[in-house]
Amino acid sequence: MGYINTRDMLIRARKEKYVVGAFNIVDYSTMAAVVGSAKEKKSPVIIQTSQKTVLQFGYKILPLMVKSLAQEVEVPVAMILDHGTDIEVIKNCINYGWSSVMVDGSSKPFEENIRMTRTIVELAHEKNITVEGELGHIGGVEEHINVSEDKVLLTDPHKAVEFQKRTGVDSLAVAIGTKHGLYKGEVVLDFERLERIMEITDFPIIIHGCSDLPEADLKKIISYGPSKMNISTEIKHVYLDSFKKYLNENEMEYEPIKAIKLVFDNIKNLVKGYIDKFGSSQKAWSTLLIH
Numbered sequence: 001m002g003y004i005n006t007r008d009m010l011i012r013a014r015k016e017k018y019v020v021g022a023f024n025i026v027d028y029s030t031m032a033a034v035v036g037s038a039k040e041k042k043s044p045v046i047i048q049t050s051q052k053t054v055l056q057f058g059y060k061i062l063p064l065m066v067k068s069l070a071q072e073v074e075v076p077v078a079m080i081l082d083h084g085t086d087i088e089v090i091k092n093c094i095n096y097g098w099s100s101v102m103v104d105g106s107s108k109p110f111e112e113n114i115r116m117t118r119t120i121v122e123l124a125h126e127k128n129i130t131v132e133g134e135l136g137h138i139g140g141v142e143e144h145i146n147v148s149e150d151k152v153l154l155t156d157p158h159k160a161v162e163f164q165k166r167t168g169v170d171s172l173a174v175a176i177g178t179k180h181g182l183y184k185g186e187v188v189l190d191f192e193r194l195e196r197i198m199e200i201t202d203f204p205i206i207i208h209g210c211s212d213l214p215e216a217d218l219k220k221i222i223s224y225g226p227s228k229m230n231i232s233t234e235i236k237h238v239y240l241d242s243f244k245k246y247l248n249e250n251e252m253e254y255e256p257i258k259a260i261k262l263v264f265d266n267i268k269n270l271v272k273g274y275i276d277k278f279g280s281s282q283k284a285w286s287t288l289l290i291h
């Protein structure tokens with residue numbers, strides 16, 4: 001019942017000033033933990049899959065799993081391909097049932113990014129699938145995305161408006177200094193830029209690299225009203241640290257389900273914590289009203 005694209009989710013979030021969390025899953029447990037957290041918190045939520053995860057499990061099974069989990073809950077659940085840089089992967093996700101895709105042409109020159117994004121928007125919108133674009137270049141390392149310090153390019157607010165108009169993207173990821181991966185050294189964010197972007201745009205704005213941010217920075221970003229914030233690195237850490245903890249504490253015991261249960265519980269705690277910080281708790285609405 002709750003499987004939808006990100007359109008209404010992110011427009012509502014922008015209007016009502018809260019953030020919808022997008023959490024990168026790596027398997028069924030993480031997926032079920034994210035959906036379970038949203039159910040408990042009565043929050044809309046976005047299941048995010050990296051290209052690597054998609055290629056590991058294949059195109060068929062992932063949307064089937066998300067859809068069946070979404071059917072069991074009364075909160076809106078969307079599913080998005082994260083950082084689609086490979087046109088074939090993006091097209092396959094569109095055809096196999098993702099409700100949204102992100103096309104990342106941010107490493108390309110402006111006009112080329114527009115062309116690539118526009119092509120995907122046309123394909124996706126025909127199937128009622130929403131598209132997130134990226135303008136500017138977000139730093140750090142995440143899976144196949146690796147942007148060194150000298151390649152970081154913060155988003156020009158006016159270009160963001162032009163980019164959305166010319167591509168028709170439903171939402172846009174912007175670079176304001178957040179980074180993928182863990183933060184090393186001081187975190188320097190350009191809040192004036194974010195404020196300007198929020199002032200002159202009327203479509204949903206997305207912030208990547210929100211794991212491991214100092215609490216005050218996280219709060220401040222949220223206060224400007226982006227619609228979606230991405231959490232990936234912390235999920236990976238909690239996932240593997242939970243296994244490590246289980247193995248350290250139970251050296252002679254080989255009970256995978258116990259370890260999986262620990263992963264599930266710890267991911268749930270992490271996600272529920274973010275849902276509270278994002279302010280999306282109790283914001284779920286009946287998707288029956290719009291479909």
Ligand SMILES: [Zn+2]
Pocket residue numbers: 083138142180208209230
């Ligand atoms: Zn990202």
